[in-house]
Amino acid sequence: MTDMASLMEDRAAAKVISDKMHKPVDWDSPKIARNIKKRYAAERRFKIYGLSAIGVALLALFVLGFSIVSKGYSAFFQTYIQLEVHFDPAEIDPDRTGDPAVIGKANFDGLIKQSLRERFPEVTSRRDRRDLYGIVSGGASYDLRERVMENPNLIGQTRKIWLISGDDFDMLNKGYIDAEVDESSRRLNDQEIGWYNALVEDGAVEKQFHARFFTSGDSREPELAGIxxxxxxxxxxxxxxxxxxxxxxxxxxxxxxxxxxxxxxxxxxxxxxxxxxxxxxxxxxxxxxxxxxxxxxxxxxxxxxxxxxxxxxxxxxxxxxxxxxxxxxxxxxxxxxxxxxxxxxxxxxxxxxxxxxxxxxxxxxxxxxxxxxxxxxxxxxxxxxxxxxxxxxxxxxxxxxxxxxxxxxxxxxxxxxxxxxxxxxxxxxxxxxxxxxxxxxxxxxxxxx
Known part of the structure; x- marks a missing residue:
């Protein structure tokens, strides 16, 4: 009897569930409307969260890219200084042999320094001349040597030559050194900035594409370093x-x-x-x-x-x-x-x-x-x-x-x-x-x- 009663109760419960399952749904009821509204709101929030995440990622990527490009694009250009260089035969090829080994050992750095002294004859002290020589990079003498080795006819002539500048003058020309700040707060003193301004007035300062950056190896001098x-x-x-x-x-x-x-x-x-x-x-x-x-x-x-x-x-x-x-x-x-x-x-x-x-x-x-x-x-x-x-x-x-x-x-x-x-x-x-x-x-x- 107990099993029969339990069976009857289970059948009654199943009938109630079946009736509820087959009961038509009232789609216009307030409860259904609230549930649909909540579901749509959740979907909108999820979409907003996804778009916000993408927007933040793109913004971070833009900031990173802008920071790198804004700091790095100027490295593709280098400041050059125009000087009137006299290719003195006594310094380059005293015996007029035309031997490349003799020309290669010449003191081209001395020719550049002589050109700077002639351009600024008022600079006489040893300390000031040391600062003056910093206008041109130490690697400019190698460029001058290669130019003469390729064209020995330059020996004995006086030519206006574009020479690569030192790193500090390059930074000044690119605007990374502010000439208006106090002298103690920058790498160049007032006299060096005066020399730079004089060269600018003469049209002897120019930015050129820095091919050396792509064709040379590493160097302790920034203006000579390449990748x-x-x-x-x-x-x-x-x-x-x-x-x-x-x-x-x-x-x-x-x-x-x-x-x-x-x-x-x-x-x-x-x-x-x-x-x-x-x-x-x-x-x-x-x-x-x-x-x-x-x-x-x-x-x-x-x-x-x-x-x-x-x-x-x-x-x-x-x-x-x-x-x-x-x-x-x-x-x-x-x-x-x-x-x-x-x-x-x-x-x-x-x-x-x-x-x-x-x-x-x-x-x-x-x-x-x-x-x-x-x-x-x-x-x-x-x-x-x-x-x-x-x-x-x-x-x-x-x-x-x-x-x-x-x-x-x-x-x-x-x-x-x-x-x-x-x-x-x-x-x-x-x-x-x-x-x-x-x-x-x-x-x-x-x-x-």
Whole structure:
């Protein structure tokens, strides 16, 4: 009887629920209207939050970009001073032999100083003349030497020559030094500013495109420093990184995705690859320091060591991206190839890899872009050295663009501030170009199954 009563109660409860479920909904009721209104309000708030987040991100990006560009664009131009230089044969080629070795050893710096003394004959004291010589950069004598070496007919003539100015006068001409503030608060004294104003009145001061910034290596003089040495070092470093990480990463992805048995060992390998992708880059620098420098005794501050270290850091990214691209190839492609008699290796090399290559290349380019912007692991292996010469190979001492930016940011001269920002602009341009190439490849070769 008890079971029968319980059964009857359950049936009654089910009938009540069924009646409520089949009861027509009154869409015009106040309760329904309030619920719909609340839902629409929540959706509007969510949309506002999303648009606000995007707006804040874009604003921050604009502020960052404006700050970098406003400080760095002036580095692409350099102040030049026009002086009347007498190419004295007694100083350049006393015996009139025309021997390039003799001309190359001439005191061209003395010719520039003589021109400055003739331009400002009222400057007589030793201290004032030392300040006067600072108008022109110390590297101007090398430019003058190259000009005479290319055209020996200049010897004995007097020409008006544009010479690169010193960094302080360059900063004054660009407006970074305020001539109106107290003399004790600026790097140039009133007399030096008077010389500058006199040259401006004579039309002997001009800003020209600073090609040296793109063609020379590092220098302790800001007006002579350039990014070419660091750019070449980055090229060799990325070349070594790509040569190692791409084939190893793709082969590892193919094995794990197509041939590896699903057991505990492969599971551990996959988990560790995913974990390595999140390891801080400085850890790879410590590994490179210990293995490549302390154990293998490879040359310090060389692109080959930087490439080996960055290859370790880039491998997880390439493996993960390659596995995802290989997995995206439909199983029917494999089944069709195997059904026509192809071996598993032929199936992968002739069908799976060509179809997955766009995704693999996209992941590789993103990994290379990440390696291009890395600094910490390269600092650990000694690529922070001051390198003036342009590297001629992967075994020569070199630095890279991010490390060059780090070195310039730590320099006390005001002129290095604009050099730092300009180098950041160049690095960002390379990164945007590489990421744009990845997007282009993905869009061009992407297939929808």
């Amino acid at each position: 070419w040495g660091a750019a070449v070092g980055s090229f060799y470093t990325l070349l070594v990184t790509l040569a190692l990480s791409f084939p190893i990463g793709v082969l590892a992805a193919v094995y794990l995705e197509e041939f590896a048995p699903k057991n505990r060992f492969t599971t551990i390998v996959e988990v560790n690859i995913n974990n390595l992708a999140a390891v801080p880059s400085i850890v790879f620098g410590l590994l490179g320091l210990e293995v490549y420098l302390n154990v293998m005794h490879l040359p310090r501050s060389a692109p080959v060591v930087g490439g080996l270290t960055l290859a370790l850091m880039t491998l997880p990214t390439i493996i993960i991206a390659s596995r995802a691209a290989i997995k995206a190839v439909p199983p029917s492609i494999r089944q069709a190839a195997l059904g026509l008699g192809a071996s598993p290796v032929q199936t992968v090399t002739h069908h799976v890899l060509p179809l997955a290559m766009p995704g693999i290349l996209t992941g590789t380019i993103i990994g290379m872009a990440q390696a291009l912007g890395e600094t910490a692991p390269l600092l650990m292996i000694g690529m922070v050295a001051f390198i003036v010469d342009i590297p001629g190979g992967a075994l020569d001492p070199a630095t890279v663009l991010p490390v060059q930016i780090y070195l310039w940011a730590d320099s006390p001269e005001r002129a290095f501030v604009e050099k730092t920002s300009a180098a950041i602009m160049v690095l960002l341009a390379f990164l945007i170009l590489m990421n744009g190439l990845a997007v282009y490849l993905r869009k061009k070769f992407e297939r929808k199954w």
